[in-house]
Amino acid sequence: MKQKLSIAVTIIAILGIIGCIICACSGPDSGKSEKPFYIAGNIPLTGPIASFSGQYSKGFIMGIDDACAQLGIDRKGFKTDFQDNAGQPTTAVTVMQKQLMSDVPDVYVSGTSGMSDAIIPEISRKDIPHFLVSFDAFMTRDNPLTFRVLPNFKIEAPLFLKFISGKDSKRIFFFTPNLKAYLEQSNKLILPELKQKGIDYKRELFEFNQKDYRPIAAKANQYNPDVIVISGYSFHLYPIIRALREYDLINKSAVICTLDYIDLLHGNTPKDELKNIAFTSPECEIPGKVQEFARWREKFRQSYGSLPSYVDAYAYDTARIIVDAHSKERKVDFEGIRSVMPFDGIVGRIDLDDERDLSSTLVIGYLNKEGVIEEWRAK
Numbered sequence: 001m002k003q004k005l006s007i008a009v010t011i012i013a014i015l016g017i018i019g020c021i022i023c024a025c026s027g028p029d030s031g032k033s034e035k036p037f038y039i040a041g042n043i044p045l046t047g048p049i050a051s052f053s054g055q056y057s058k059g060f061i062m063g064i065d066d067a068c069a070q071l072g073i074d075r076k077g078f079k080t081d082f083q084d085n086a087g088q089p090t091t092a093v094t095v096m097q098k099q100l101m102s103d104v105p106d107v108y109v110s111g112t113s114g115m116s117d118a119i120i121p122e123i124s125r126k127d128i129p130h131f132l133v134s135f136d137a138f139m140t141r142d143n144p145l146t147f148r149v150l151p152n153f154k155i156e157a158p159l160f161l162k163f164i165s166g167k168d169s170k171r172i173f174f175f176t177p178n179l180k181a182y183l184e185q186s187n188k189l190i191l192p193e194l195k196q197k198g199i200d201y202k203r204e205l206f207e208f209n210q211k212d213y214r215p216i217a218a219k220a221n222q223y224n225p226d227v228i229v230i231s232g233y234s235f236h237l238y239p240i241i242r243a244l245r246e247y248d249l250i251n252k253s254a255v256i257c258t259l260d261y262i263d264l265l266h267g268n269t270p271k272d273e274l275k276n277i278a279f280t281s282p283e284c285e286i287p288g289k290v291q292e293f294a295r296w297r298e299k300f301r302q303s304y305g306s307l308p309s310y311v312d313a314y315a316y317d318t319a320r321i322i323v324d325a326h327s328k329e330r331k332v333d334f335e336g337i338r339s340v341m342p343f344d345g346i347v348g349r350i351d352l353d354d355e356r357d358l359s360s361t362l363v364i365g366y367l368n369k370e371g372v373i374e375e376w377r378a379k
Contacts, residue, residue, distance in 0.1 A: 034077065037326055039064075039319075040105035041082035042095045042119065043133055044112060049087035051234050051263045052311060053111055053133055057082035058304050059312035060109070063319025071327050078323065082109075089118040096122060107322060107332050109133065113181045120146065129332050131318060133311075135259070136181040137189060140357045147337060147356045149318040151259055151282050151310070153181060154357065157189035159280045159364055163256045164199070164227050166378030173225035173253075174203040175216060175240050177232045185231075206236070217243035220253075228255045234263035241273065250276050256364070266309045271371045278376050281365040282310045284347040286375045289363075296346045310347060317345035 041060065043053050061080055068075040081099060085092035092115035099105065100122075108123050110116045111133025120143055123130045130146045132139055137154040140146045164172055172194065176182050186203065194201050202223050204216045217240070220228060228249060230240050237257055244250050261279035265271075284293035293313060300308045321343050322332055329336035334356060342351040353359040366376040 036077055036079035037107075038079045038081070038103055038105045039107045039109065039322070040099045041080065041109040042085050042092055042099070042115065043082065043110060044087040044115070045082070045084035047086040047088075048235055049112055049233065051267065052260060055304070055306065055308055055312045056111070056133060056315045059300070059308055059315035060319045062300065062303065063316035064323060066316075067320040067323035071323065073323065073327055081105075085110075085115050087112070087115065089114045092116075092118050100126065104128070107131065109318075113139070113179075131322075133315075134181070137185050138355075141355050144334070144356075147334075147352070149321060149350060149352070149358055150314050151280075151360075151362055152358060153185035154189070155359070155362055156259060156280045157185055159362055160190055160229055160256065161193055162378070163254070163278060163364055163376070164194070164229075167227050167254045169226035169254075170200060171223065171225045171227075172199060172201040173220045173223050173228045174201065175213070175220075175228070175230045175232065175236075176203055176205055177236060178205040178207055182231050190229075206232075210236075211239065213240045213243040214246065216240075217247055217249065220244065220249060221247040225253050228253045230255065230261075231258045232260065234260040234267070237261055238264055238269055238273075241277065245273070254278070256280070262309055262365075265367070265373070266307055271367070274367050275369055275371055276367070278364055278366045281363055282314075282347055283361070283363055284313060285310050285373070286363060286365055287373055289375070290346070290348045292346045293348075313345075313347045317343065317347055317350060320345070321350070 041057055043056055044050050045054055045057065064078050064080060065075060068078065083095045083099065085095050092110065096119045104126060105128055108128045109131045110119055113134040113136050116132050116134050120130065124143055124145050127145065132146055132148045133150060135152045137152065140148050174186065176186050191201065204219060206213065206216060228244065230237055237260055256278040259280050262281060262285055264274055284290040296313065297308055300312065321337065321340055324340045325332050325336040329339055337352065342349050349360060351359050364376040366374050368374055
């Protein structure tokens with residue numbers, strides 16, 4: 001009897017030792033899954049600016065899905081939360097505050113310019129890598145935790161100058177929004193070059209909510225420019241173009257629009273009203289230039305029932321870059337992002353400069369009189 005009791009005690013003791021060893025090896029988090037990599041988004045998904053960014057979250061989430069599948073990574077390891085700031089800076093601040101209260105993101109994504117400006121200081125104080133969906137020329141320069149994988153005014157400005165030079169222009173007329181980002185591009189990157197070359201120009205500013213552009217079009221007609229440069233959101237560009245057509249300025253002058261013209265091409269705007277106009281563009285928006293983009297557009301359409309623009313494609317590639325960097329470096333900072341550069345995206349080759357900003361080449365597109373998009377080249 002005593003021998004059986006002794007054996008039982010010995011067995012219990014051994015089991016206890018084994019249990020302690022298992023607990024020690026497992027640690028306090030035993031049985032718990034690893035915390036997902038959390039990406040928070042804060043961009044206009046509704047409101048007038050949504051013509052630019054309304055489908056960004058769809059492209060981004062598709063990018064997470066596809067990157068995980070391609071790299072053999074568990075999709076559950078990534079958590080996304082995209083919220084709508086409706087293009088209002090105060091709403092963007094509220095959205096950010098709510099997101100930070102629930103959990104601190106590993107990466108933050110915000111846009112557009114005014115909304116990002118409102119939250120950059122707080123996101124930077126939290127040491128969170130911050131991807132910007134904005135056009136401002138120098139937005140990443142003074143913020144070492146910011147990145148931008150999107151065409152922007154810094155790499156667009158040289159194309160305006162190239163177009164002006166290619167037309168051997170002597171008189172340039174500018175339609176420019178009275179907004180910080182556009183004024184910065186104009187004042188720092190375009191007008192000084194024209195002054196240096198002795199090219200005459202006239203710039204007319206308009207307000208964000210302006211509706212009637214006929215008075216400015218009348219001034220343009222009186223000025224009789226060789227080239228007209230139109231900046232602004234797509235809901236600015238279309239009424240400006242219509243106002244110019246009243247004076248036949250689309251035919252009398254060479255006209256080039258900013259990147260947002262592409263939104264009109266993808267929207268319901270009658271193509272006849274957009275003909276004979278040049279526009280700045282990423283390579284992927286020129287038919288046949290980036291084959292992968294055409295295949296991806298069809299996949300997006302089948303998934304969401306709508307066609308994406310280059311903005312949504314850059315969202316897709318941004319997400320893939322983040323997943324790739326995290327899988328290799330287990331972190332998404334400047335070194336991690338640079339480790340996967342250059343990156344072969346569906347928009348073409350992507351690389352960042354020393355300011356963590358997109359350095360890829362843009363081109364000039366042109367919707368000709370037949371309604372066909374082609375790449376514009378100086379003759």
